[in-house]
Amino acid sequence: EDKVVQSPLSLVVHEGDTVTLNCSYEVTNFRSLLWYKQEKKAPTFLFMLTSSGIEKKSGRLSSILDKKELFSILNITATQTGDSAVYLCAVENFGNEKLTFGTGTRLTIIP
Amino acid sequence: DVKVTQSSRYLVKRTGEKVFLECVQDMDHENMFWYRQDPGLGLRLIYFSYDVKMKEKGDIPEGYSVSREKKERFSLILESASTNQTSMYLCASCLRNTEAFFGQGTRLTVV
Numbered sequence: 001e002d003k004v005v006q007s008p009l010s011l012v013v014h015e016g017d018t019v020t021l022n023c024s025y026e027v028t029n030f031r032s033l034l035w036y037k038q039e040k041k042a043p044t045f046l047f048m049l050t051s052s053g054i055e056k057k058s059g060r061l062s063s064i065l066d067k068k069e070l071f072s073i074l075n076i077t078a079t080q081t082g083d084s085a086v087y088l089c090a091v092e093n094f095g096n097e098k099l100t101f102g103t104g105t106r107l108t109i110i111p
Numbered sequence: 112d113v114k115v116t117q118s119s120r121y122l123v124k125r126t127g128e129k130v131f132l133e134c135v136q137d138m139d140h141e142n143m144f145w146y147r148q149d150p151g152l153g154l155r156l157i158y159f160s161y162d163v164k165m166k167e168k169g170d171i172p173e174g175y176s177v178s179r180e181k182k183e184r185f186s187l188i189l190e191s192a193s194t195n196q197t198s199m200y201l202c203a204s205c206l207r208n209t210e211a212f213f214g215q216g217t218r219l220t221v222v
Contacts, residue, residue: 032208034210041216042115042201042214042216043154043213044213045211045212090154096161096167097141097142097159097161097167097207098159098167099156099159101146101153101154101155101156104153
């Protein structure tokens, strides 16, 4: 069974801090790892990672994948209150098209 | 823009009722998914489909069935609703090897 574990489950930091969110996975036939941000309703896409060691970056957010150790991290620098959300990690199974999510990390930024 | 539309934002149903949740996407995506999201449990996959008339069980299919008669539409059916099926239901769709897009969710309450 495919498995995705995120840590920490929740995190509270002050505005301006840098945070690192973790995602480890076990999947029978790995295709990609995806990060999403969920604020109110629908998760919105952040990154898709398929290759080890290549950092994806978008503004203050960045992410990298380690396919040998089976994990990914999502970094957010100079956090803002608008970064408060649940961050979800998912892995895609190449063999059966299954998309499995972790439980998410709830990030709260205090002004 | 990709649009994934769920037929209802909020639903209240009685125990034992048959419930239909509809999801329609307008981008010719092959893959479609139904998840439920509960506090502390993240997104759990109920069923998914990688083609018309094809369906695969996810991690928690018990008490649910699905139908995909047309490529753009993926229906989730609760054969006999129970109170433990009270949850937020999210539909998603994607092309193979691309990010998934989510609908806005249906908050179902079974009383």
